[in-house]
Amino acid sequence: MSVRVDVYFGPATLPPSEWQGRVVVVIDVLRASTTMATALAHGARAIIPFESADDAVARFKSFDRSEVLLAGERRMARISGFDLGNSPAEFTREVVEGKTILMTTTNGTAALMAVQGATEIVLGAFVNLSATVAVLRHAIRNTLGIAVVCAGSERQFAMEDAVCAGRMLRAVSRRLATAHWNDAARAVVALDRRYGKDIEGCLRDTVHGRALAEAGFSGDVALAAALDTHAIVPVYAERQVTPLGRPRRR
Numbered sequence: 001m002s003v004r005v006d007v008y009f010g011p012a013t014l015p016p017s018e019w020q021g022r023v024v025v026v027i028d029v030l031r032a033s034t035t036m037a038t039a040l041a042h043g044a045r046a047i048i049p050f051e052s053a054d055d056a057v058a059r060f061k062s063f064d065r066s067e068v069l070l071a072g073e074r075r076m077a078r079i080s081g082f083d084l085g086n087s088p089a090e091f092t093r094e095v096v097e098g099k100t101i102l103m104t105t106t107n108g109t110a111a112l113m114a115v116q117g118a119t120e121i122v123l124g125a126f127v128n129l130s131a132t133v134a135v136l137r138h139a140i141r142n143t144l145g146i147a148v149v150c151a152g153s154e155r156q157f158a159m160e161d162a163v164c165a166g167r168m169l170r171a172v173s174r175r176l177a178t179a180h181w182n183d184a185a186r187a188v189v190a191l192d193r194r195y196g197k198d199i200e201g202c203l204r205d206t207v208h209g210r211a212l213a214e215a216g217f218s219g220d221v222a223l224a225a226a227l228d229t230h231a232i233v234p235v236y237a238e239r240q241v242t243p244l245g246r247p248r249r250r
Contacts, residue, residue: 004145005176007165007184010152011110016117019147023139024118025132025168026236028151029160030208031086031217032108033123033234034224035071038088040243041128041230043097047241049109053079056102069096072104076215079104088127088223107158111151112236119144123234123241126164126199127226131233133171135244140175148185153208159195160206160224166192200225 004022008014027033036047045067050056053072060070071084071091078085084095086105103109115121120139124132139146148168150161166188169176173189195202203209203225212221223229233244 003140003143003176003179004147004182005169005179005185006146006182007148007150007162007169007188009150009157009162009184010155011114011149019115019118022118022145022147023120023122023135024115025122025124025136025146025148025165026108026112026115026151027124027148027161027164028105028108028111029125029164029224030153030158030203030206030212031088031220031224032103032105032112032151033125034127034220035086035088035091036103036108036123036234036241037125037128037230037232038223039091039096039101040234040241041232042091042093044091045098045100045242047101047103047234048239049112049236049241050102050104051110051113053082053104056104060102063100067098068100068102071101074106076212076217087217087220089219107151107153111149112241115147115149118147121236122244123236124148124164124168126167126224127229128232128234129164129167130228131231133168135233136168136172137175140172146176148188150188156207158206158208159191160203160209162188163192163196163199163202166190167196199227
């Protein structure tokens with residue numbers, strides 16, 4: 001059977017069997033996957049994603065307050081009463097090192113939780129692109145299929161996620177010459193060829209990039225556009241996100 005390479009736009013509502021035997025990359029460039037990579041690179045112990053703020057707050061009560069941070073946004077703004085929003089600039093080493101972060105976002109955490117059941121689930125962005133590509137190459141060597149889920153924005157297509165997906169797939173395309181690519185996978189590669197030469201310019205010209213700038217988060221767009229800032233791969237397993245290779249907290 002030919003290896004499959006599929007891209008999905010928005011949280012994929014596919015049965016768990018669809019993900020078995022595949023490595024799934026979840027991309028939310030603006031901003032969840034960028035922020036999670038940044039938090040883990042700066043020493044956060046783990047990130048636990050939630051679909052709702054209420055669920056995050058309920059779980060928060062089971063932790064020692066000194067060990068945990070609440071992080072999340074709705075419509076780009078920090079949720080009232082939370083320690084952090086979803087800006088990668090907030091997740092400095094001084095703030096997050098050694099902490100478990102309970103996190104809920106408008107798009108990224110929902111996309112992440114929609115793909116439970118995959119062989120491996122990782123989070124990719126421009127900031128950890130090369131590290132994510134290395135995971136894809138390992139998957140290919142082990143004849144595993146690849147699925148890329150672009151989180152999108154408010155259930156709409158997001159150019160920034162698609163271009164990032166295209167950049168990743170272009171990096172491994174020679175190894176996948178005989179694979180079965182869905183139309184979306186071919187499309188994102190074409191988008192990266194067209195728009196990926198100026199990543200920051202591309203991000204600033206997207207709907208969500210412009211909205212972030214108008215909301216005062218212009219700096220986040222620049223941070224999200226930086227290539228290979230972090231040599232880390234966030235892995236989602238057992239309901240938490242930890243760096244690839246680090247033992248998970250139980």
